[in-house]
Amino acid sequence: MSPIERVADKLEAPDLDNRSYRVIRLRNKLEALLVHDPDTDKGGAAVNVNVGSFSDAEDMPGMAHAVEHLLFMGTKKYPKENAYNEYLTAHSGYSNAYTAATETNYYFEVAASAEPGSEATTNGVPSSPLYGALDRFAQFFISPLFLSSTLDRELKAVDSENKKNLQSDNWRLSQLNKSLSNPKHPYHHFSTGNLQTLRDEPQRRGVDVRKEFIDFHDKHYSANLMKLVVLGKDSLDELETWVGDLFDGTHNKNLPQMRWDGLQPYTKNELMTQIFAKPVMDQRLLDIYFPYQDEYYMYETQPSRYISHLIGHEGPGSILAYIKAKGWANGLSAGPMNAGPGSAFFTVSIKLTEEGLRIYEEVVKAVFQYISLIKEHPPQKWIFEEIKGMAEVDFKFEEKESASNFVRSMCSTMQKPLPREWLLSGTDLIRKFDSDAVTTALKYLRADNYRLTIVSQTYPGDWDMREKWYGTEYKVQHIPAEFVAAVKEAEATTAQNRLPDFHLPHRNEFIPSKLTVEKKEAKEPMKAPKLIRNDETVRSWWKKDDRFWVPRANVFVTLRNPLASAVPANSVKTRMYCALVKDALVEYSYDAEIAGLEYELGDYYVGMGIDISGYSDKISVLLEKVLITMRDLEVKPDRFKVVKERLVRGYRNHDFQQPYHQVGEYTNWLVSDKGWINEQYLAEVTQLTPEDISSFYPKLLRQVHLEILCHGNIYKEDALRVTDLVESTLQPRILPQAQWSVARNLIMPPGSDYTYRRTLGDLANVNHCIEYYLFVGNGVDRDLRAKTLLLGQMTDEAGFDQLRTKEQLGYIVFTGPKSAATTMGYRVIIQSERPTEYPEERINAFLAMFGKSLERMSQEEFESHKKSIINKRLEKLKNLDQESSRLWSHISNEYLDFLQREHDVEHIKPLQKSDMVEFFNHYIHPTSSSRAKLSVHMIARSSPKNVAAHISPTEQKEKVVTLLGKYLTTMGVNADVDKLTSRLEAIDVAGGDQVGIVDAVATYLDEDVQLSEEKVDAVLEQGQQLLGTILPSLGIEVKQSVDGVDGQNFPEAPPVKKTTFIENVRDFKASLESTAGRRPVTDLTEFEDTEPKL
């Protein structure tokens, strides 16, 4: 066929990558990257066209985006509009596309192989789904029809896409920056478009919009500006033939790349101004925008990487460390932002505290002082080497991404002027240190070359403008002369008069240097770790990675000490201690984080736990630092105050969580032998003093038992060394086994039925919640476990369908197994505005109904449930972290049941329907005399009625009008309170006539505001949801419409026995027996791999 030019076939790739690559160019100048992946179960392809919203006509914003939507509407070869998507759906695939400033990207994913048993070709056409999809896909770039019958619908899709974004601050603030930029630069464009810009207004001007779209396509779509990526299981030669055959017909118009080199998004009109913008969400931001250079061709040096590394640093001496210590900010990010060919911004974005917002000028000055520090030092080679080194490590050990993600992002990368051998590493790697380039780049960060944006819901409050496309309220002004002068002064500081807090970062000791992984192909990966040390002080477990071959590891350490949680006061002291240690390590651990190393320190019922995860080379460096900080912590009163405030706030906020997040805590508390709840912690935490912590924590460390797991790229000797490190740093006394705490649960006797009621702490919440818990038995009883798991699977969809979809009891409905320390059961959670007795009754009805359908269930359906739950239990481990946490959970729960999943499957397989019926009738059925039940009811203190008692119907109506007015304003609709009030005059608002309210608002929008029909629909659709929450919050009970849920015939609830209310929790617990404690299911010696004792 056509002569195909081979451009490259050796691509720089990650170490673990087993794909092969080839870059080719067709005679129409279309360039393609072919990828052969022997293991993939999905194939995919993407086309990226080098045109986007920057090329939109001034009077038709959104054109490029509309063309993207319309291109898919039929081709000459496959005229049916959805032929492409139908084909993809039939072969487990899907497609998507996006439009950016100068590119439009189309991509799809599809099954990699044909059905087993089918022929390789049918009538000479390859039967691979990838070939079939490519054939349909290619036609969009050869002979699209832009079917006129689909025009209106696709423009409506564009319109609703825009509506979805209207309340998103990201979109609103980004457009505000665009709208307030140089109107001559295409960055100024509104890129999404809507019905008004793409249909209504052009039609009013007499424009044939469909013709405009076709012309746009003719003018800008050319093979020489297109990149193609195809990934499949098929060989590169095969893929090459397919691409040559299918894409040869794409027209080449030899178009030049569009550039805007002579223009800048900010001119002197935009520079040195400050914009105050009001966000939808409660957030406070300060953004500094510097006009910056386009680094398009600087992929080898990328000077902005050096600058963003320093400005964005969080370690000692950094901007963030300083403004955080001052209490001005919680976060900072910095980096370049492309604004199209020829221009860019360098942005510094800061999350402010309330105090920081008040004195934001000081924050800006601090940033400029730090910039003067960077400029004062010549660019440092060693800093560059650190950035380069980490980039290399991350690229080298990158894991595969999905087919569609890969083709999508790679296709965009292909538009960059990179040597084709570097397509995969792209701009991830940074190759050359160019000191002059950094110095030049830094010249853009000047005190006469920026613009500020200050985002807050309250400050300054006098926004007087409204952004055209999203309706964002804002105000813009020149930066006052005094402030300009102060910033210039900050920029001019020198080592003599600069804040002493600022200095360049120290060398990062965490950058990994040894990254070798020894890959020994194991026939069968090991399921359990080895026990490499087992004595009175320590139990140390180890497993060398035999699946993932990454140079990473996870280390877990438990410091076992019953003191940590003996009483609630101890629990909060332990938690406070952990928080103080973390606070002391914040700046230090930032270096580790940059180098891909993280740690966690926390309290739990047996003591404290340290988890460290990352590149194995430097794990012990970080572990040692954590241990030393723990051992030598000095409790500083000022840090204590800050950390305690945060902790107290956390315990207080607990009561304001959604009730369904709270309910489980009470159930767990009621069924455990020991354990505490939030209110007990809260009572203690407010009492804490610094002395409490400094006198308590040495006791936590003095006498402990250590349990350790090292898993990953780590040898036995290293794991033993980690063990020694913990032991020698802390030097604890032995905690005899007899003093280890034993976790047990309480046994709910057969036939028991208890209810525990609690009122919600949040006075304003109107949602009740119920957890309906059925006790089954001991968690290690393999047969009962298999049946409970299978029951969970069988009721999953059925419970949701009946209780949520059909009966609409509430938005939150969960059903399924629930396990405690030593026991397991089955539970249903419902959060509902209905008083808890009602969902309780409906759950009884559902279970009775399910019991009947279980008896009637066909053998086929029963087997398919079994298959589903077995597949879930046997799902492949995806990465090292997942395996590590699974191993650790089996160790830390003391059962050492590493083969639990295999045992589950063995016990599910033989289950017969009759077994399940018997199980269900014994443990679950509401009329069973042998089941054991505990219900926890969370009672909302507020209710529509309750609220109503404190508010008159007139006030209710006024509030509804005010809230509706607010809502309309945020939708960019004029809200005239008087007119709105008169429209609602005859409506029974206090009586909850939601239908009437909606109708009245519709009339207002239609007649008073004269909105278009589409806009009215959009406003009402969201408004209706809003009414659902504002009416109850004002004490108004919404009237059920005639076809509401009450009118239906739901299954009847069976009569059940009377429940016993738990009045005194201690008495209740004392009345129950407890289970055996946790003990290994396999003898420890089975895992031992220890040196012989002498």
Ligand SMILES: [Zn+2]
């Ligand atoms: Zn779209």
